[in-house]
Amino acid sequence: MKFSSSILSAALLLSASCSSAVAFSTYQRTLASSLRSISTATPTFLASTTEKSAECTSAPSTISPEFEGARDQAIATLRAQLPPEALSTLEQPLTHFISEYFQSLSDAAAAGVKNPDGSAVTPQQAVKNMLTTLSYGLKYGLGKNKFIFEDVRHRALRGADFNDTVIDARYENEALKEKLGPDVTTDFYAAGCDFFRPSMDLEHSLVFGKDNLEKAREQLAAGENVIFLANHQSEADPQVVSCLFETCGKELGDLASHVTYVAGHKVTTDALAVPFSMGRNLLCIHSKKHIDADPETKPAKSKQNMAAMNSMLAGLKEGGMAIWVAPSGGRDRRNVDSGKIPIAPFDQKTVDMFRLMGNKSKKPTHFYPMAMVSYDLCPPPDFVEAGVGEQRNVRFTPIGIAVCDEVPNVGGAEKRHLFTEKAEEDCIKGYVDLLKGLKMEKYIPEEYSS
Numbered sequence: 001m002k003f004s005s006s007i008l009s010a011a012l013l014l015s016a017s018c019s020s021a022v023a024f025s026t027y028q029r030t031l032a033s034s035l036r037s038i039s040t041a042t043p044t045f046l047a048s049t050t051e052k053s054a055e056c057t058s059a060p061s062t063i064s065p066e067f068e069g070a071r072d073q074a075i076a077t078l079r080a081q082l083p084p085e086a087l088s089t090l091e092q093p094l095t096h097f098i099s100e101y102f103q104s105l106s107d108a109a110a111a112g113v114k115n116p117d118g119s120a121v122t123p124q125q126a127v128k129n130m131l132t133t134l135s136y137g138l139k140y141g142l143g144k145n146k147f148i149f150e151d152v153r154h155r156a157l158r159g160a161d162f163n164d165t166v167i168d169a170r171y172e173n174e175a176l177k178e179k180l181g182p183d184v185t186t187d188f189y190a191a192g193c194d195f196f197r198p199s200m201d202l203e204h205s206l207v208f209g210k211d212n213l214e215k216a217r218e219q220l221a222a223g224e225n226v227i228f229l230a231n232h233q234s235e236a237d238p239q240v241v242s243c244l245f246e247t248c249g250k251e252l253g254d255l256a257s258h259v260t261y262v263a264g265h266k267v268t269t270d271a272l273a274v275p276f277s278m279g280r281n282l283l284c285i286h287s288k289k290h291i292d293a294d295p296e297t298k299p300a301k302s303k304q305n306m307a308a309m310n311s312m313l314a315g316l317k318e319g320g321m322a323i324w325v326a327p328s329g330g331r332d333r334r335n336v337d338s339g340k341i342p343i344a345p346f347d348q349k350t351v352d353m354f355r356l357m358g359n360k361s362k363k364p365t366h367f368y369p370m371a372m373v374s375y376d377l378c379p380p381p382d383f384v385e386a387g388v389g390e391q392r393n394v395r396f397t398p399i400g401i402a403v404c405d406e407v408p409n410v411g412g413a414e415k416r417h418l419f420t421e422k423a424e425e426d427c428i429k430g431y432v433d434l435l436k437g438l439k440m441e442k443y444i445p446e447e448y449s450s
Contacts, residue, residue, distance in 0.1 A: 067106035070123035074098050074130070093391055097272075100394040102126050104199040107396035113198060121198045129195050133275065136183075136191075140278065141271025145179060147278060149268040152308040153315070154282040156257070159187040188279030189242075189257060195276075196239040199377060201398040206437050207244050208430060209403035212368060216322070216403070217255050219366050223319035227354055228259075228403070229423045230370035231343040231431060232326035234378035235273065235392075238280050241324065241372075244401050255322065260315070262325040264290060265301075272392065283308050287329030288347070309357065316361035324370070327351050327420070331380045340445040341375050343431055346424040352416055355409055367407045369423045371430030373400040373438060398438050402430030 063071065075095045079087075102123075109121040140147035157180075160171040170176055177184050207213075216226045234240070238261055245256035260281040267277040268284060285308045286301040315321045328344030335342065358365030376397040404426040411419060428448060435444050 061103065061107050061110075063103050063106045064110060066123045067102050067109070067126065070127055071099060071102035074102070074127070097392045097394075098130060100392065101130055101199075104394045104396040108198045108201070111201065111396070113201070113203070113396075115198070125198065129198075132191065133195055133272070136188075136275035136278075137272045139183075141274040147179065147274055149277070149282070149284065151311070152284050152304060153260075153311040154268075154277070154280070154284070156281050157186070157188045157278050158190075159185045161185045162187055188275060190279070192276040192279045193239050193242050196236045196377070197243050199394055199396050200240070200243055201396060202243060202247060204398040204438070205244060205247070206373075206398070206400040206434055207248055207403075208371075208401070208433060208437075209405075210248055212403040212405060213245070213248065213252060213255075215406070216366065216368055217251060219364070220255065220258075220320050220322055223363065225316050225319060225321045225323070225358060225361065225363055225365040227323045227325065227358065227365060227367050228370040229346070229351065229354075229367055229407075229427065230324055230326055231372055231427055232328065232331045233341075233372055233375040234331065234380065235276075236378045237372060237374055238276075238324075240374045240377065240399050241401065244399065259322045259324050262323065264330075283312055283323070285309075288349075290329075309353070313357050313360055316357055316363060316365065319361075319363045323354075325350070325354060327354075327423075332375065333380065333382055334375070334443075335445070336382050338445075339442065341443040342445040342448075343371075343424070343428055346420050346427075348417055348420040351420040351423065355416070355419065358409060365409060367409055367423065369404040369407065369427040369430065371400075371402040371404065371427045371434055373431065373434045373440065375443070376440075400434035400438055402434050404430045 075098055078094060078098070079091060105121050105123075105126040113121050115121065115125075139145055155168075155170075157170075158168065160168075160177075162168070171184065180186070216228075220226055230237075238259075241259065242253070242256040246253035258281065260283055262283045262285050263277070263280075264287055265284065267273045267282065285305050291298050291301045291305075312323070326344075327346035327350045329347055329350065330344060332341055332344050334340065355367070358367075376395050377399055379393045379395070381391065407419060407423050407426065409419070432444055432448050435441055
């Protein structure tokens with residue numbers, strides 16, 4: 001029995017036990033299709049790593065009996081279906097992920113959180129979201145039907161029926177239609193937002209700098225470019241941007257769906273990350289720390305980065321391109337001794353490169369520092385690991401974004417460090433303001449208080 005077959009069999013049994021056959025027939029067909037499409041699997045799917053996982057930073061909460069029952073059934077069925085040789089690799093990370101997600105949605109339900117349609121958050125919703133995500137991860141992250149991100153610049157797959165101003169010609173490609181099968185109409189962007197949105201306490205979340213955000217929207221509408229220089233705290237940051245922008249109105253929600261995210265190789269190779277990445281506009285660039293980690297692959301990664309730069313420049317030359325990039329090259333990590341969460345330092349060479357691309361585009365290009373507070377939503381491991389398959393944590397928590405004032409793209413090479421320093425300083429100030437507004441002062445590093 002192959003690992004992927006075992007997990008999907010468990011998911012099928014779980015779907016039958018948690019709701020009616022009619023209600024879950026669609027997801028059962030999706031999972032069955034994934035089962036047929038996967039011929040092999042590897043233990044990298046949610047594989048446990050040697051990373052020290054982030055501990056819970058908030059008071060422990062009690063899961064409701066309804067969510068507990070659904071969670072326990074999910075875990076029991078999973079354990080019963082996994083072959084003995086898979087237990088040591090897959091049981092712990094999968095049960096941890098299931099437990100975290102069900103707990104977060106239980107907390108959301110207890111807080112009275114409503115879905116966009118006004119309905120309550122339910123155990124059935126948790127089951128549906130988890131089954132769908134696992135099936136997509138197995139179908140497109142593993143096996144013969146694995147989705148290949150062939151271009152360094154990937155455009156979000158919104159579905160063949162998605163109503164946009166521009167028809168997506170990719171859905172006329174027979175190979176893509178065959179690969180997606182019944183998922184050809186799936187909006188992977190919306191699916192990713194739907195998965196994480198219930199875990200966000202949007203009622204108590206914050207968006208600062210709405211005037212700056214509106215200004216950026218107007219610049220994009222005029223055919224100019226906007227680059228958000230952000231700190232990066234969780235794997236769900238693209239969904240954080242989308243869900244918070246949506247709270248500011250339809251136009252800004254639409255802006256969020258068109259943002260291109262600069263991302264590393266993990267988002268296109270980690271099986272669980274793949275379906276979320278399929279729904280995002282991506283520029284795949286290897287950070288310096290990951291390029292240097294493996295000397296044998298450094299030339300190939302450098303070549304890919306050059307191709308990504310050329311693709312980005314082409315987009316900037318077209319105009320109206322919004323880019324989100326973390327100049328630090330990775331997520332913020334907490335200080336394990338103090339519990340504080342400092343922003344990872346901005347890399348000047350990275351900022352310089354984006355400024356250069358903006359200048360080369362011959363289109364006005366605007367730079368906005370963006371502070372993000374999302375650490376508690378999906379706390380990352382405390383230490384960086386080059387491989388894929390990290391343990392996933394999910395918490396119900398408020399989140400925040402601060403769009404700071406535009407930093408003018410002026411000044412010569414001899415003063416380029418001043419631009420990066422200003423962008424980072426503004427990001428830190430916005431970050432501190434958010435933490436104070438969210439009553440998360442405990443995360444503010446002492447050096448930010450001076």
